[in-house]
Amino acid sequence: MTNAANLSAALAYLQSVIAARLSVHAGREPEIAVNDTAYYQDDSPFARFLQRHQPSFEEYILLMLALAPHVHPDFFTELITKHLPEGGDLPEFGGVKGIHHRGILPTGETAQFVLAGNDLEKRLEVQQLLGSEHWFAQKHLLWLEPVREGEPRLSARLILDPEVVEQLTTGTVGKPRFSTDFPAEHIETDMEWADLVLHPGTLHHIHEIEHWIAHSNTLRMDWGMKKRIKAGYRALFYGPPGTGKTLTATLLGKHTGKEVFRIDLSRVVSKYIGETEKNLSRLFDKAENKNWILFFDEADALFGKRTGIRDAHDKYANQEVAYLLQRIEGYNGVVILASNQRANIDEAFTRRFQSIIHFPLPRPEERREIWQKAFPPQLTIADDVDWQQVAARYELTGAGILNVAHYCAIELLADDSRELTLQRVESGIHREFIKEGK
Template sequence: MKQLMDFLRLVIKSRLDHELGKTETLEKPQMELHFDPEAFLGKTIKSLDIRNRDLLLLALAVAPHIDPGLLGKSIQTYYPEGADFPEFGGVKTKHHRGIVPTGETLLYLLAGTDATTRKKHLTVFQESILFKKNLIYLSQTQEEEPFFAGPLCLEQEFADKLLLEAVRPPKPSTGFPAELIETELEWADLVLSDKTLAQIKSLENWLTYNEALMESWKLRKKVKPGYRVMFFGPPGTGKTLTAGLLGKYTGKAVYRIDLSLMVSKYIGETEKNLSRLFEKATGKNWILFFDEADALFGKRTNVRDAHDKYANQEVAYLLQRIESHPGLVILASNFKSNLDTAFTRRFQSIIDFEAPGASERMLLWEKNLPATIPLEESLEIRDLAKKYPLTGSNIVNIVQQVGLKTLASGDEVIREEILLQCIRNEIQKEGKMH
């Protein structure tokens, strides 16, 4: 990073020396730059072939993070008493006390004040690989302001990798209404029918091999980007766990979308929230998991009033964004009948998570009851599996309650009476839910 900042100082000095008459011609910075090929900065510069004005753009965007006073000190050298210097651009922000460079700053360092040269270098905002890949972007300006007057911003994940060599997960907010799903469980802990597991394997294959397929089979222009799948099934049948395991075993972050933060009673706001979500996710290789999707994306209604009209527009907008998103999007719903058929036609895969049968329930009991605590002799788990139609999450809840009661009573075995009471409590709780 020091070399990058030294390069920026040299460029600023060269430009100001020329513009203020200290040199007749603009001296190109002469500097040998050698970046660590093992660090993220060095790898990025090499892989994207960053040089010349792209290197200057990168240095400017990084400067506030590494050397907050660099721009201010550079100007002060030439204007020790201070001066109005609009050509240089830059803004002061609420919390950052240094100068935050803008597109105007980049343009000035590239072209000075010569109108013809400035027009020539305006192409940087379209041609730079850093702008094209959205690694650096211009913050929004007011309509009456030049678009390049906006601050130069590092995309958050790119900034984290440059500065921390790691990525901080985004915080849930109205701009990103989602939470990271992580699990310590394994595929072996997921109890599903063979048919459902085979369908899930196809998703894992897409996540692992899609990029290689697009290149080697030349399908990129023929196949729509991304993959869209629907999970149907009652609560507790493993939909969320499956999404978490897909991310875990393919090295991708999984974000569960909080629909309550996305839906707005104000016309047009839901679409804005959706737009911010997908823009945030673009290029991140994340898995987006819309849980209880029918809450927002249910059957479109007949248009009876303005509210119905705009509700249908929200559904149409969502369809459009999902189809253009390049990553994996999972919509989960408890009831297949709740979702519009317009959605099902647009999805590559529809996976049913059926309530577990007796054999699956037997496996769930065996996997969740502790091997170190014996059962009372009268307890037959096979009978429980046949008699009580419980889901995986029901069984986990029951085992937790049984464990607490067993520890509290001081028993060294799991009592039939306690286990049956916890089963009844769970069934009663489910009944109240309905």
């Protein structure tokens, strides 16, 4: 079902509440006494959102105030014009102009005016609704934009999380895209666990993470371990490039129903003081309560071995590490850090992880299995190809083997051939070795 009916009812209700407040302000009506929410209890995303969060009247009005400009740009302008037909200003109403938006954008002062008028006690209650301890802020649904030092906090705009805006309007929430404000990319795969060949010891540790995802809520809530163990799970994957670290994280998400976002720390870390923390703060604020799997690649960029503090750069680098550790430990989902070598990660950080999992170079028997799975079934393997010998002779990672298979398959298509010979395989291997500088 669409949100149109509920949106129309909600905005009409908000309009009546604001109109009543304006009438009280002008002395035409006595103090208003409204304490209800207005929406159809259907199966629309709008109704499901309200049923899930059960907002009070005041919380409902706050949500609608923040939502209104996203639906009707002139929503507040029309109301003020009707109230002041001969023109003029109404500073009590609050509101600001946007950079591109030409209508009025509601502020915390707007919320105070609509919900409390001149009642100081109620105005303070509205201030609490917009505080950091309220569930709006805790769930990162609605908050006040930061203001310049010295300006009243409630003069700031009401900001509604873009995902909430989407849910309450179009009803569909798109995945966030990589940008300076969200330094992570969504990753997914068509592959399955059967396509991934790992050392048995590595696979055993991966199953431990699956078990945590499946049973952590039971352990913490039903078994009363919430006060003893933290909500999230933190793991370190280390091993040479191409050994399956990223694919493993992606498959974990695929088979546990969780979105996976990859963050390349080498791109997030900024040379400008304070920028790294801002980049990471935006990421974790977005991920909070989403239960995503966050996969931090190139973790060495921030978690490398520390040296003594010789200058301001070292001091702020340590602050960046401390900040990321704090956010990782406070995150209630799965966080995976990836590094090429465990030795690159400072030992002081390793105690923060529940799992430290090694992704070694595949052994000959594992390489043979990867070779056998790498080629499409449309190809015929020539009699001179012995995968056992190829695997024993050439030391390649899983990613390297897939690169060779890709090269060979394209060349066979170009030659209009369907038979894979040993010569063709070795040509692809030599090409891969040259690329890797071997």
